[in-house]
Amino acid sequence: MKSLTHKSLAALCLALPMSAMADATMYVQSLKAKVLAQPSFGAPVITEADRGDALAVQETQDRWYKVSVDGKSGWISRLVVSDRAPMAKTTALDDHEGLDISARRRASVATTAGAARGLAYDDRLRASQAGVANYAALEKVENVQVSEQEALAFLAAGLKQ
Amino acid sequence: MIASRLLALACMAGILSLGPAAFAAETSFRDRASTAETVSAENVASDVKAELAVGKDVAARILGRYRLFENEVLTNYVNLVGQAVAAHADRPELTYHFAILDTDSINAYAAPGGYIFVTRGALFNMQDEAELAAVLAHEVAHVTRKHIVKELRIKGTEENSAQSALTRVLGATGDPTRVAFAQAVDQAVSMLFESGIKQEDELEADRVGTLILANTGYDATALRGYVARLQKLQGESMKMMHATHPPFDKRLAQMDELIAAEKIGATAAPRAKKRFASRVN
Secondary structure (H helix, E strand, C coil), X not given: CCCCCHHHHHHHHHHHHHHCCCCCEEEECCCEEEXXXXXXXXXXXXXXXXXXXXXXXXXXXXXXXXXXXXXXXXXXXXXXXXXXXXXXXXXXXXXXXXXXXXXXXXXXXXXXXXXXXXXXXXXXXXXXXXXXXXXXXXXXXXXXXXXXXXXXXHHHHHHCC | CHHHHHHHHHHHHHHHHHHHHXXXXXXXXXXXXXXXXXXXXXXXXXXXXXXXXXXXXXXXXXXXXXXXXXXXXXXXXXXXXXXXXXXXXXXXXXXXXXXXXXXXXXXXXXXXXXXXXXXXXXXXXCCXXXXXXXXXXXXXXXXXXXXXXXXXXXXXXXXXXXXXXXXXXXCCCCCHHHHHHHHHHHHHHHHHHHHCCCHHHHHHHHHHHHHHHHHHCCCCCHHHHHXXXXXXXXXXXXXXXXXXXXXXXXXXXXXXXXXXXXXXXXXXXXXXXXXXXXXXX
């Protein structure tokens, strides 16, 4: 304690909260994430991190983490990382798991396995026949396939313009 | 010495009290609701499945209200731009779908689970690809921030919960909870077309959308620019936008604040104007 002056203690006070997350590991969720020279999107891009990269947090500042990617130190937005590894692609319920909905203005919580796949077939048929819903059009929407890699190549070409 | 000890104690107290508070404030930016509870990976997966189930029916209702604009070139273009934007956001578990609605009304919609629609009216009022990416990023932000999901409290149930046991008992179709599911779809549709998503959520979608756009690489001032242009438009095509969104002045003011804080726009960024013009017009 003798060696700690008021000044150094005060400095410690300021420094510790900022480095409290220093041991945390964050996983990149987006396919690509910019790593920037300063904690702002207007700063020069140093490199990019990829989805699933596990990054040790060196420092936090507002909406940013300071991390190291490929030996290069820089700042990554908190928006595109999580303390969980990225989830695999998920599809709608395909078994008899329940669904728990407490909709607005509903005091009670209700669950149903019947709703697990969405509305039942006859509900959908009625909605379609009444013109309230259009599942045929939805199928067309779902059938349009663009892969992430195709989209990235398209993006790269566009950004060069 | 005493002063040093007092300072040390004050310091420790500060770390214990201010540290978590400061961190909580930051995490609130990331996910306001989920930080309140610790959930297992299984629960998270179950929640996503429930979200997808609701989203699919909400998307079908949107397509029941407006016809699908079936132009292969434009649909493919919107999907390429949309997928590029979504790839730079934070919910890799979702498969996004993008489509154009055949209406003059200027608007865009996001159903839970990643079903995103932009109207023909909105598309033909854009000036470049950055603006298209910006509108899609705003909608992607509604999905990544789970605005409708949180408002309607849509989630999967735990396998071993009492409610899940009830689920198995009530399992057959025609039970009251099937009605509850249909009501949730109705309420989501009502939010999209009538009451609007909460103002604070719309404003968050503007902020998060702007940041997603920046991470994608387009000029991140594009959303601000598009909204500013819409502010000058009047008439029937803007009726629903006015009814379901916060005042333009409020939206622009908080985007200006974010753009200044992030130092966005100081240097020229890509807008892909030529490519947009070659496809839309």
